[in-house]
Amino acid sequence: MPLGAYIRQKLFDGELTPRRTRGNAPVKDHAALGKVLGALGASRLSSNLNQIAKAAHMGALPVTPELEQELSEACTSVRNMRADLMRALGFRQSEGPS
Numbered sequence: 001m002p003l004g005a006y007i008r009q010k011l012f013d014g015e016l017t018p019r020r021t022r023g024n025a026p027v028k029d030h031a032a033l034g035k036v037l038g039a040l041g042a043s044r045l046s047s048n049l050n051q052i053a054k055a056a057h058m059g060a061l062p063v064t065p066e067l068e069q070e071l072s073e074a075c076t077s078v079r080n081m082r083a084d085l086m087r088a089l090g091f092r093q094s095e096g097p098s
Contacts, residue, residue: 036084048070
């Protein structure tokens with residue numbers, strides 16, 4: 001018996017509830033995780049964001065209404081993927097890292 005378990009048993013007179021563990025696979029919803037991974041694979045978000053970053057660093061990024069709309073849509077997509085990933089990993093809406 002591990003030392004920590006022995007100490008807890010002695011402290012609480014043997015009345016212990018089993019400790020909860022995460023297990024090896026934290027994924028709670030494989031369908032949601034597959035959905036997100038599929039969306040990431042099908043999207044060109046990383047390539048598009050990289051091109052935007054290069055243009056911004058060179059000072060060649062004209063800020064047009066179309067660009068603003070595309071950036072807004074990309075941010076919404078990233079937020080949706082993040083929410084799907086957090087659900088797939090078992091976090092509720094108010095839990096987890098922000």
